[in-house]
Amino acid sequence: MKKLKFSLIIIGSLLLVFIIVTMFNALTLESRQPSPDYFNGTINEDHAINTLSKAIQFNTISYQDRSKMDLIEFDRFITFLKESFPIVHEDLELEKVNSHALVYKWKGTDSTKLPIGLTSHYDVVPVLEGTEENWEHDPFSGTIADGKIWGRGTLDDKIGVVGILEAAEHLLKEGYQPSRDIYLMFGHDEEIGGDEGAASIVSTLKERGIKFDFVLDEGGAIVENMVPGVDQPVGVVGVSxxxxxxxxxxxxxxxxxxxxxxxxxxxxxxxxxxxxxxxxxxxxxxxxxxxxxxxxxxxxxxxxxxxxxxxxxxxxxxxxxxxxxxxxxxxxxxxxxxxxxxxxxxxxxxxxxxxxxxxxxxxxxxxxxxxxxxxxxxxxxxxxxxxxxxxxEASGVSDVDSWHFKTIQQSAKNVYDEAVIAPYLMFAGSDAKHYDSIAENTYRFLPVQLTSEDLNRMHGTNEHVSIDNYLNAIGFYMEVIREADKETMK
Missing domain, CATH: 3.30.70.360 (Alpha-Beta Plaits)
Known part of the structure; x- marks a missing residue:
């Protein structure tokens, strides 16, 4: 009887310790979210909206059979960018790699710091033959309706190209100059592997000994109802x-x-x-x-x-x-x-x-x-x-404790203050993998808030983006540029 009582005491004591330790772990779990420093930049909304709408109207379609690609349309798109962003093209150095991949260099004031890179791609996937009539608006119309911009590339990934250039144009207009060099790099064949776009950009920069602190590409987004037990939308930043x-x-x-x-x-x-x-x-x-x-x-x-x-x-x-x-x-x-x-x-x-x-x-x-x-x-x-x-094989895994990740996390939080911003593993491919060899870290994040239905539209029917989402994306890119400068000034 004494042995039984003693055993029950031991079991009870161990159970009590278990409860105390596990409850302590739960109660002392600290948030890893930064406080938002709310975005207060100015954006020429009419210009931004109309520019993305027009960008969608260029049929810059990638095909596995490259001979099918209408490179004249790609040339027209590049000319369109020059006309739409005059300050960028006056103040930044532009280099074309393989005629259609674009590299803009925004020179900073401190040449001792490694640069950062913002990258996207302007090629798009074809519209599946026979599905054209299922679109509410023509896939290459760039229609502006119901508070949305419609068409192929509004999410993948002309929004990134135009959004980054809009951010740079606005900051330049304000007289902003970054402390570190910033490279804006836009591929033209990401949808078919990026061999002549991002991969060639990387080869070119590697020959010159250029190394990035971090490169940010498209990838994860801010998604509603993504994680059980989390009521807020979760913004996932691909670290691999x-x-x-x-x-x-x-x-x-x-x-x-x-x-x-x-x-x-x-x-x-x-x-x-x-x-x-x-x-x-x-x-x-x-x-x-x-x-x-x-x-x-x-x-x-x-x-x-x-x-x-x-x-x-x-x-x-x-x-x-x-x-x-x-x-x-x-x-x-x-x-x-x-x-x-x-x-x-x-x-x-x-x-x-x-x-x-x-x-x-x-x-x-x-x-x-x-x-x-x-x-x-x-x-x-x-x-x-x-x-x-x-x-x-899988890409390298980027650091989630570095100032690079924290810069992206803070920038997203500044624009989407209610979102939980976290790292994740990206299942699909992107141009980011090419930059692994010349960057300390590479991250993948499309700064828009999406539903699960929106995610299915990226390569599917009725691809579109809300105007609010698009303007927020521009704000995010402005914040990334400024937040990266804060690290330089430390």
Whole structure:
């Protein structure tokens, strides 16, 4: 009886300690959000709105087959920029790389400081053939209606090009001169990889020994209802982007008549391999940018959610299990597989001699192509299936504690004071990856507040941006330039 009583006392004491420690962790979790220093700049709204509207009207479309690209239209767009932003083109040095990628150098007063770079792209994806009639306004009309600007590029990513140039034009008009050099860099082929745009800009600057403190590109945005337990919109700044790879599974063997099939056919074996990969999946681990995201948003959560994330060392398996329930959050914590193409057979009564499948993978930072290939081969466990893998690994992970990130976070907070600004892992690709080799840090952020429906419009039908969002984007770019100067003056 005494032993039982003693055991209950020990258990009770341990439980009390557990409650005290975990409650203390939750109650002392400090916010990682800066106080807003509200934006008070002046913007010529009519000029800004009309300029983006006109920019949309240029069919600067990128195609995988580059011979289809109408480069005359790209030339016309560059001339349009010169006419729309006369002060920028008078005061800044402009260099064209491969004739259509643009590099503006805004010289600062302190040459000892590393420059910063603001980059976007002005090419857009085509409108899917047959969907033109589904648009409320013509995709290249730049229509201004219902408090919105409509058309391809309003979100991806002429808004960035025009928004950055509007910010520079306004600051120059006010007589502003930055302390450090600022480069404004605009690619013309981001939608097809950026090889002749951003990649060539990087090669050019690298030859001159130019290194950036940080480069800011498009990427995450301010999204409503993004994180459970957080009522405010969350602005996610990409600090890394997942790698993208294509795996091909293929098998060859005797075919024959379908009336006398083997127990395991070529189609069946490839299908079985895919099924094994989907059933097994890559291991999940809340680390890196995914972990950083929740460290920044946890202090802003409801208490129950805050309690869980403040004690992640205890509840991590539960958190991971919850995140795996939804595709978007699942992709945040593991390398993903997506079978997209299957090739086999030509006739209904003939067994195919060959079968193959294509799988698209998005790699987590830290998962190498070689490791991913080995994992696939081990999982499918079929020596007759040939596995080939090609692609790019994840980009480097940028610092979330640096003044670079804090500059972007503060600038966003100055314009969107109610938003929670946090780092995250970007699933798609951008030009930012090219700048990794010449920048201390690269970040990815589109400074607009979007709904989930807006996100689907970026490469889809009825792409548009609200005028308020667009003006806020201009304000954000003005703030980034000025906030970066504050670091110079320290």
């Amino acid at each position: 982007e997942k790698g993208s790879a294509t795996a091909e599974l293929s098998i060859e063997g005797s075919g024959g008549h379908s009336s006398q099939p083997k127990d395991r056919t070529n189609i069946g074996r490839i299908a079985s391999a895919i099924a094994k990969l989907e059933e097994t999946q890559f291991p999940a681990d809340l680390k890196g940018p995914g972990e950083d995201l929740f460290e920044f948003v946890a202090p802003e959560m409801s208490f129950a959610m805050k309690y869980v994330f403040a004690n992640k060392f205890i509840f991590e398996p539960v958190i991971e299990r919850i995140l795996l329930e939804q595709p978007a959050s699942s992709a945040l914590i593991r390398t993903t597989i997506a079978p997209t193409i299957f090739h086999a057979g030509e006739q209904y009564n003939a067994l195919p001699e060959k079968a193959s499948a294509i799988i698209n993978l998005r790699l987590m930072p830290g998962d190498s192509l070689e490791e991913v290939k080995d994992y696939i081969k081990k999982t499918i466990d079929d020596e007759d299936i040939k596995v080939t893998l090609k692609g790019s």
